[in-house]
Amino acid sequence: MLLFTLAIGFVMAMIDVTAVNTALSDISSDLGVPLEGLVWVVDGYTLTFAALLLAGGALADRCGARRIYQAGLAVFVLGSVLCALAPTGTALVAARLLQGSGAALFMPSSLALLTHAEDDDRRRAKMFGAWAAIVSAAATAGPLAGGLLVEAFGWRSIFWLNLPVGLLGILLAQLKAPAPAPHARPLDLASHALGATALAALAFVLIEGPVLGWTSAPVVVALAMAALLPAWLIRRERAAAQPILPRALYGIAPFRAAVLTGMLINFGTFGHMFVLSLWLQGAHGTGALGTGLAILPMTAAAGVSNVLSGRAVARQGTRMPLLVGMGGAAAAALLLAQVTAGTPPWLAIAGGTLLFLAIGFAIPAMTATVMGAGGKTHASAAGATLNASRQIGALLGVAAAGTILHATQDWGLRLAIVYTAIAAACFVAWLAVYRRMEPADAPAPAAGVTE
Template identity: 35%
Template sequence: MAEISRLRQSVVVALCGGYFLVLLDVTVVNVALPSIGHALSAQGAGLASIVDAYTVPLAALLLPAGAIGDRVGHRRVVLVGLIGFGAASVLCALASGLSVLILGRFVQGMAAAVMLPGTLAMLTESAVDDRQRTRLVGVWAAVGGAAVPAGPVIGGFLVQEWGWVSVFWVNVPVIAATGVVIARSKPAAPQGNYNPVGDDRVDWAGAVVLAVAIAAATVAVLRLRSSPTDAVIALSVAVAASVGFVSIERRTHTTLLRVERSARRQLIAACLVAGLMNACVLGTLFVLTQLLQSVHHLSPLATGLVLLPALLPLPLLGTVSARMTARFGTWPTSAIGITMSAIGFVVIASTTDSLDRPVVTAGFVVWGIGLGILTPAIVTAAIEATPTTPGAASGASNTARQIGAALGVATFAVATGSSGAPGFVQRVSWALVTAAAAFAIAAATVTARRIWSNRGRAGAAHPAMTPTMLNALVYDLLASR
């Protein structure tokens, strides 16, 4: 970055550092959940609410957040997001009850959604040409990718040494330093044909109704066992909001998703697989952190180290997945990744009661390799569906993954129940086997149908990855981690 001014270098470092912290916060909190549950007397659905309170606003606001930044300036939006995230972290750290912690996590999710699109936009605005832009995106991607495997280990260390509140307090000085650097920077001049206002109006009605639909569906799952009546009411609200969202998107000229009719089938298919992936993966991580600490009595740090083989392949296999996609096509490559992940689920399920370290490590490695192959391939499938509007495809894919994450954590929490209840280990095993079955069905469907696209055939030509498509791909790969 020698050709970038010293101030610009500090902005790049600040943006990457803040982005790393936001992504780190997801997996850090997962490792801290057993300690949080013990301190705040929360189990099962209560712990799932801590995770989903972050995921629901993130899913609902990612799509309009980019348009907001385009209208008012990404630097201003990133600063608002940083302030909100820092304040919410303080609220979480000071929480003396579950309700306050859930509120803090909700504000964190809103702030993260507002901030994340702007971090990438500010980086690309800092570049003087496409070559430098690609380099900056590469740095940003590497930093974000490192947060995935680092999260459980850093989180485990923090929780073990200073308690669960430390995973929130650690955000504050980093956010403060990042905010100071960005506040001192000057807004970048528009590059090329970039228009900060244009037609990028925000579909607030669609965003609000989408948030209601996601939140109500999540509540319906969480309340299914404890209060069926509340679950039915929440489900009715979710259905009504979903119908309202479709109606709003059909009538408005500022839709959250602008996708051509001819591309919808492949994009829907990619989003369904992406949503299923996050539902099973994050749901599994949610119950495994409780299994390892509450049942097998591992320390938080030991738990992070056990989970490391599952997460380490994710940032390392991007190039391998890209080569496989170029050779075999997006959907066959996705099928390979799904199948490997399904095998990993089964192996892990076989060790839940005994925790045979070599076997469970092998299961995590196979699972992680499958996810490392699947994630770039399925994101590429979404972007290939609409190569002229990669931002819309990226937004759709990432939103689907966040919705899947929220529903997956809620479903796994309800299916397995409290970690202290009899039969918890067996229910975790069955949940993992069910996830493996869902992945196997998805793999079979992908293989049999070749998923509605001629681009999925081996040897088929793939569109060139332009800088715009690269930005969308990297953002979609990393924003939800």
């Protein structure tokens, strides 16, 4: 029951993310949302999720993990209700921003509550494994569930489903979840605000640049902010007594390589799902249910390769699975770059399944590398950094895909550019792992980071 309680948030979030992709065509038709609006519908959620994730972890420490978990569920449910009632595309995007804020609160809190629920390391490991299995099952079932809901009840039903599930999660958390005492942790609101604003500015440039014009005043101002604010943030962090990311992690090369890999993995997977969904619905007239069924084997393949990767990591360490996974993903993306408007959908689905199979093989090794570098002392910070980088990758992947779709109406050229970019991202990740990780087991923590 505790596992079910603490997985509810993630299950809602995973189903929501994958189901929305199956409903893009219906949302566009019903609300008159253009392409850049659809990008905001997907990326609005990811933007606030990525920008507030580290702050959510700090709030869980300061205010109590259970309280913040319940608050996050409440915000997510409110955002879902507003999504379901949205009369316009603008209102829908605003509600998606609110959903992402809620997810940023409950995600780190759920992991903290699981950690406090069990003192025995072996039992805790089993709990984490079962929790991950529940989340993976939700990710696999999400596209199909979304397609069925949209076909039967319309796209708004995706969001209405979150209302009873979220309220049940709040109640069960009060009854079943532990309530660890809060403890003092610095919360640098200025640094978090700088990071969030820089990320929002970059998203605005990528999404609105093709629509407003790359030389329009709003786009130029946003581009300047996206360039200058990160430099200001880095300067603040270097001078801070207690930066957002502990200094002990800065110098660990495998940690940096794995975090970069996480961002590039999500750049590829979310960009792929966004483009493939629109290709199926736009070039082939596939409905929401058909789109969900098309995505289903991809997410299932990732789940299978997750298990295989765990065994490979236990035998050979993290470097080999990362190299095999990212190399295979680059090759699969190059195959998908050959898809055109007339390609049979099953061929594109097969290529997407290969892409997810390869990426799924890399993800457990990537996670093990990050958490091994953090050790027990900096486990929360390491995990939050990895999750934030992955959400940034998802944001940029969808935004970049939208920019490419705006540039041309030729599906063959669109897909060639998008999947070449995904292949390049996977190769950059492969190169980072090859250069920064030694051919050995998961890296030992650097000095000052205890196991």
